[in-house]
Amino acid sequence: MAGLKLTSIDKSYGDVDVLKDINLDIEAGELIVFVGPSGCGKSTLLRMIAGLEKITGGTLEIDGLVVNDVPPAQRGIAMVFQSYALYPHMTVFDNMAFALKLAKLSKDEIDTAVRKAADILQLTPYLDRLPKALSGGQRQRVAIGRCIVRDPKVFLFDEPLSNLDAALRVATRLEIAQLKESMPDRTMIYVTHDQVEAMTLASRIVVLADKGISQVGTPLELYETPQNEFVAQFIGSPAMNLFAGEIVATGERTSIALEGGHGVVQSAYPSQEGDLGAKVNVGIRPEDLALTDDPENSYTATVDVQENLGEVTLLFFKPDSPGAEPVIAKLPGIHRGLKGETLNLSAAPEKVHVFRDGISLLYRGT
Amino acid sequence: MHPALQGLITIVIGVGGCVGYFYFSNFLLDRFLLPARAFTAAETAARRRLGLIFLFALPTLLILALYLSGTGLSGIASGWGLFWLLVVLALIFGLWRLTGFVFATGETTAGHNISHANMIRPWLFLLPAILALGLYLTYPVFETLRLSLIHRNGGVGIGNYTFMFGEQKFWEAMRNNMLWLVVVPAMSTAFGLIVAQLTDRLSWGNIAKMLVFMPMAISMVGASVIWKLVYESRPAEVEQIGVLNALWVGMGGEPQQWLTLPVWNNFFLMVVLIWIQTGFAMVILSAALRGIPEETVEAAIVDGAGPFQIFFKIKVPQIMSTIVVVWTTITLVVLKVFDIVFTMTNGQWGTQVLANYMYDKMFRANDWGTGSAAAMVIMLLVTPILVWNVRNARKEMR
Numbered sequence: 001m002a003g004l005k006l007t008s009i010d011k012s013y014g015d016v017d018v019l020k021d022i023n024l025d026i027e028a029g030e031l032i033v034f035v036g037p038s039g040c041g042k043s044t045l046l047r048m049i050a051g052l053e054k055i056t057g058g059t060l061e062i063d064g065l066v067v068n069d070v071p072p073a074q075r076g077i078a079m080v081f082q083s084y085a086l087y088p089h090m091t092v093f094d095n096m097a098f099a100l101k102l103a104k105l106s107k108d109e110i111d112t113a114v115r116k117a118a119d120i121l122q123l124t125p126y127l128d129r130l131p132k133a134l135s136g137g138q139r140q141r142v143a144i145g146r147c148i149v150r151d152p153k154v155f156l157f158d159e160p161l162s163n164l165d166a167a168l169r170v171a172t173r174l175e176i177a178q179l180k181e182s183m184p185d186r187t188m189i190y191v192t193h194d195q196v197e198a199m200t201l202a203s204r205i206v207v208l209a210d211k212g213i214s215q216v217g218t219p220l221e222l223y224e225t226p227q228n229e230f231v232a233q234f235i236g237s238p239a240m241n242l243f244a245g246e247i248v249a250t251g252e253r254t255s256i257a258l259e260g261g262h263g264v265v266q267s268a269y270p271s272q273e274g275d276l277g278a279k280v281n282v283g284i285r286p287e288d289l290a291l292t293d294d295p296e297n298s299y300t301a302t303v304d305v306q307e308n309l310g311e312v313t314l315l316f317f318k319p320d321s322p323g324a325e326p327v328i329a330k331l332p333g334i335h336r337g338l339k340g341e342t343l344n345l346s347a348a349p350e351k352v353h354v355f356r357d358g359i360s361l362l363y364r365g366t
Numbered sequence: 367m368h369p370a371l372q373g374l375i376t377i378v379i380g381v382g383g384c385v386g387y388f389y390f391s392n393f394l395l396d397r398f399l400l401p402a403r404a405f406t407a408a409e410t411a412a413r414r415r416l417g418l419i420f421l422f423a424l425p426t427l428l429i430l431a432l433y434l435s436g437t438g439l440s441g442i443a444s445g446w447g448l449f450w451l452l453v454v455l456a457l458i459f460g461l462w463r464l465t466g467f468v469f470a471t472g473e474t475t476a477g478h479n480i481s482h483a484n485m486i487r488p489w490l491f492l493l494p495a496i497l498a499l500g501l502y503l504t505y506p507v508f509e510t511l512r513l514s515l516i517h518r519n520g521g522v523g524i525g526n527y528t529f530m531f532g533e534q535k536f537w538e539a540m541r542n543n544m545l546w547l548v549v550v551p552a553m554s555t556a557f558g559l560i561v562a563q564l565t566d567r568l569s570w571g572n573i574a575k576m577l578v579f580m581p582m583a584i585s586m587v588g589a590s591v592i593w594k595l596v597y598e599s600r601p602a603e604v605e606q607i608g609v610l611n612a613l614w615v616g617m618g619g620e621p622q623q624w625l626t627l628p629v630w631n632n633f634f635l636m637v638v639l640i641w642i643q644t645g646f647a648m649v650i651l652s653a654a655l656r657g658i659p660e661e662t663v664e665a666a667i668v669d670g671a672g673p674f675q676i677f678f679k680i681k682v683p684q685i686m687s688t689i690v691v692v693w694t695t696i697t698l699v700v701l702k703v704f705d706i707v708f709t710m711t712n713g714q715w716g717t718q719v720l721a722n723y724m725y726d727k728m729f730r731a732n733d734w735g736t737g738s739a740a741a742m743v744i745m746l747l748v749t750p751i752l753v754w755n756v757r758n759a760r761k762e763m764r
């Protein structure tokens with residue numbers, strides 16, 4: 001129904017480039033999540049899609065029509081703002097009815113549409129209240145209701161849950177997931193800082209960094225086969241460990257000697273003859289490291305700090321130089337008295353990522 | 367002595383007195399009355415005795431001495447003497463009741479002393495203001511009420527009021543005041559709102575705002591002089607020096623004495639006050655407009671609202687309480703309007719207003735009773751609006 005197509009979109013404020021050459025195809029019915037570090041332009045991109053910011057260069061198509069110069073109200077989009085942006089002087093009913101009144105719908109039509117949306121969102125008892133007499137979660141739902149009544153083709157969410165407390169965030173996240181399920185043909189674009197929201201809601205995640213798109217893919221693609229070091233470290237918590245090293249054997253599988261005499265590890269990623277001796281970074285997720293007795297094909301280091309969380313044990317290894325990020329291992333279950341021990345840790349070769357010049361060996365040449 | 371020097375000395379004494387008062391009263395409170403430390407039961411008892419002597423005996427002696435040295439013994443016997451004696455007794459009674467609060471019985475903790483000192487402190491700061499306001503505001507109100515009930519020929523009663531209500535000039539003033547009341551606040555607020563909205567997004571908006579605000583800095587008399595020149599009229603053969611007549615003649619009209627045109631002249635006077643008050647309305651409303659969350663405006667854009675709908679359905683309702691405060695504040699100014707009418711027409715040609723009517727009666731006709739009665743009427747009109755305004759302003763702050 002309503003796909004979006006972003007073709008080499010640029011955005012700059014005066015001399016400051018914020019986004020450059022954004023290309024993205026969004027299919028109808030997808031739930032796309034934008035993630036990225038603060039200030040990378042997630043909101044700006046979303047607001048350009050909404051029509052609240054001018055597009056400096058490139059074209060934006062919704063449903064096959066170029067909408068660069070179409071006013072927001074006629075783009076068939078609706079937006080939930082981070083601060084909800086409810087009209088404080090209007091009741092919940094009027095808040096939801098505002099757009100319909102502007103569209104000159106009849107009283108009956110408006111009433112039906114608003115009551116239906118209120119029903120879905122369990123807001124019926126609050127229709128006569130002003131926003132200030134609602135809890136954060138209820139305001140949030142009114143903001144969503146205001147979008148639903150307009151029956152837009154595309155829903156835009158800018159960090160909609162960031163003002164809620166942790167418990168409510170989980171509940172509302174589930175409600176949004178259900179909402180999406182009940183409207184399978186509506187497209188949603190969702191900006192968030194929260195990895196869990198991104199991983200659980202998204203059909204595809206767009207990682208934005210450095211004025212552009214770093215990688216687009218399903219949550220598990222991003223987790224299992226990150227294209228570059230940035231995505232590798234951005235997705236997952238604690239972040240992926242990066243070890244500096246040198247390729248010592250090439251072929252179907254690659255062996256890398258870790259710097260600082262921490263041993264040699266093997267990766268399932270293929271490499272070419274010419275890679276021999278190349279400086280690379282090896283990435284292994286903390287949860288992929290496991291204890292082993294075999295000093296071959298493993299990482300060897302001394303435990304600096306141990307954190308027992310019950311279900312998992314976190315081990316922090318002494319960094320080679322003071323101030324460097326410590327290597328972290330996340331072992332399932334309880335392990336006692338490992339502090340100060342020198343351990344061998346290994347990872348399955350498929351879980352050992354190799355990045356040359358920041359790019360994964362898997363994606364070379366693509 | 368040179369007047370400037372006298373002024374300087376007055377300022378030094380006044381400011382120094384204030385600072386000294388606040389410093390020493392707080393010093394007394396924190397050092398001697400309620401120091402921030404604990405007391406044993408014996409200590410509190412001793413302090414209580416001492417305190418009683420201070421709070422009770424000392425003021426009594428002081429006031430009595432002052433009183434006697436002023437009027438002599440015979441003074442006590444008169445009506446006023448008894449009145450003041452009662453005031454002094456009430457004061458001493460009040461102080462006596464306070465000793466229980468200041469000097470508790472039994473042991474006290476440091477926390478108790480600090481919290482009690484902090485309950486007294488606001489009153490230390492309020493006291494000078496209360497006394498000054500009582501002297502300069504409350505007393506005149508009652509005195510005016512009294513004067514308004516005394517007739518010129520010595521009779522007591524509502525004669526002044528009935529006389530005033532029977533006067534045609536009074537009703538003219540009343541009617542004009544109502545006219546002012548409707549037109550000036552509405553126009554000032556409307557213009558202020560429009561200017562605030564229009565200048566918000568302009569690069570030279572701040573200069574425009576400054577120009578609109580400037581009349582606020584001119585006194586009403588100064589403004590009247592300026593506008594009197596605008597309305598100035600010269601015989602037809604001579605060149606017009608008044609802007610309005612210059613325009614009018616330029617368009618082919620006969621030169622007019624604008625300020626003597628019945629009914630219209632009221633509006634020409636109102637223009638002056640609107641000119642002054644628009645700046646005030648603009649500044650307050652501009653601040654309020656900026657306080658509107660940008661996202662609600664963006665949400666309205668996404669919802670499909672045009673510029674006018676955004677202004678009237680999103681922005682104006684959100685600053686409604688500020689608009690009301692601005693409106694009522696200007697209403698208060700309008701009810702008291704005097705200077706403009708006094709300087710420009712002095713109430714002739716059907717432009718009388720209440721304040722000028724009062725002035726006329728009091729200082730020109732030397733009819734204190736009727737003048738005071740007019741003052742009471744003005745006060746009665748102002749009070750409800752004032753109360754409402756204060757309420758709204760408070761709501762605004764919350």
Ligand SMILES: Nc1ncnc2c1ncn2[C@@H]1O[C@H](COP(=O)(O)OP(=O)(O)OP(=O)(O)O)[C@@H](O)[C@H]1O
Nearest residue numbers: 013016018036037038039040041042043044045193
């Ligand atoms: N009006 C503006 N003028 C100049 N620069 C701007 C303007 N608005 C945003 N920027 C810049 O554009 C960049 C992207 O801002 P944006 O709000 O899109 O970031 P974001 O990814 O949403 O960040 P966050 O996660 O903190 O919300 C920022 O570096 C910001 O400084």
Ligand SMILES: [Mg+2]
Nearest residue numbers: 042043044158
């Ligand atoms: Mg943002």
